[in-house]
Amino acid sequence: MLYPIPLGQYTIEPLALAPMAGVTDRPFRQLCRQQGAGYVVSEMVTSDPLLWKTSKSSFRLNHAGEESPKSVQIVGYDPDMLAEAAQLNVERGAEVIDINMGCPAKKVCNRLAGSALLQDEALVARILSKVVKAVSVPVTLKTRTGWDRQHKNGVTIAQIAEDSGIQLLAIHGRTRADKYEGDAEYDTIRAIKQAVKIPVLANGDIDSPEKALTVLQHTGCDGIMLGRAAHGRPWIFREIRHYLNTRTFLTPPSLQERADIIYQHVCAVHEFYGEDLGVRFARKHIAWYGEYLDNSRPFVRQFHKLTTRLEQRNAVKDFFAALS
Numbered sequence: 001m002l003y004p005i006p007l008g009q010y011t012i013e014p015l016a017l018a019p020m021a022g023v024t025d026r027p028f029r030q031l032c033r034q035q036g037a038g039y040v041v042s043e044m045v046t047s048d049p050l051l052w053k054t055s056k057s058s059f060r061l062n063h064a065g066e067e068s069p070k071s072v073q074i075v076g077y078d079p080d081m082l083a084e085a086a087q088l089n090v091e092r093g094a095e096v097i098d099i100n101m102g103c104p105a106k107k108v109c110n111r112l113a114g115s116a117l118l119q120d121e122a123l124v125a126r127i128l129s130k131v132v133k134a135v136s137v138p139v140t141l142k143t144r145t146g147w148d149r150q151h152k153n154g155v156t157i158a159q160i161a162e163d164s165g166i167q168l169l170a171i172h173g174r175t176r177a178d179k180y181e182g183d184a185e186y187d188t189i190r191a192i193k194q195a196v197k198i199p200v201l202a203n204g205d206i207d208s209p210e211k212a213l214t215v216l217q218h219t220g221c222d223g224i225m226l227g228r229a230a231h232g233r234p235w236i237f238r239e240i241r242h243y244l245n246t247r248t249f250l251t252p253p254s255l256q257e258r259a260d261i262i263y264q265h266v267c268a269v270h271e272f273y274g275e276d277l278g279v280r281f282a283r284k285h286i287a288w289y290g291e292y293l294d295n296s297r298p299f300v301r302q303f304h305k306l307t308t309r310l311e312q313r314n315a316v317k318d319f320f321a322a323l324s
């Protein structure tokens, strides 16, 4: 049902983890890969190198030990700056450059960026062709179905992207004006898929194996990209893969398997960020894991109060020991 897609010198499996700022850091990307994601994209990195000196950016620029192709998402508004950012990221190990025109954040680098660019198609064209010409690696685009419901220019944007040399599109089934409101719609994604020859991944509200199949069938897309459904449930990639291949449901991970996944994830977050940030990031993931664990509220509440890595690790062990 899902066929591998060539992307430059690589071949990717089009069951992708969506880029999510503050979530899809290296530990989470690696975990989702282990749990069946065939392709992952980094959190967005600003195109302004002056901002790369912040500690946040240094974590975002860290891809050590990850599987190829390492896809790094950049965001900005200025074609030259984005082209330079693409080159610098390639020098630092990016093997695919993804351009963010999907994020509804009002301002990046104090200027309109992300999906705000969709109102200026000429600028979109300038950005995409500049970045494609600036690097030898494949360049991909993540975008939405359009600027707003009256100007759903996703098809035009996709054609501009194809003409500019973009090699893969990921389309979130909402306009910029929609932000995250309402349901994702897949008719426009289907129209985009029909309008271009390059591979298209459908994105938006895919949260179960059955939904994955429905969206694939409806849009005719080459693959899917999941974001929020992986919060607290990274094994959803395995579940979807299994369902698409067999039309049967995979047995959910046992309590012991979950305990191992969650413990390893918390340790990986601690290792990656160190004590302070690591403890903070682990809290966020534990809250998400808690949503899929019965009677976990007291544990999650208690976990949020813990201030050291050791306490957090022990709390995870104790919680699962009490359940088994």
Ligand SMILES: Cc1cc2nc3c(=O)[nH]c(=O)nc-3n(C[C@H](O)[C@H](O)[C@H](O)COP(=O)(O)O)c2cc1C
Residues within 6 Å of the ligand: 018, 019, 020, 021, 022, 023, 043, 044, 073, 100, 101, 102, 103, 142, 172, 203, 204, 205, 206, 225, 226, 227, 228, 229
């Ligand atoms: C916390 C969060 C952070 C996000 N950050 C980014 C980002 O950095 N770049 C981007 O292109 N999209 C970003 N998105 C949008 C997602 O990639 C995705 O398009 C959106 O969540 C819809 O997919 P979903 O319904 O599967 O979550 C973000 C979404 C969330 C929830």
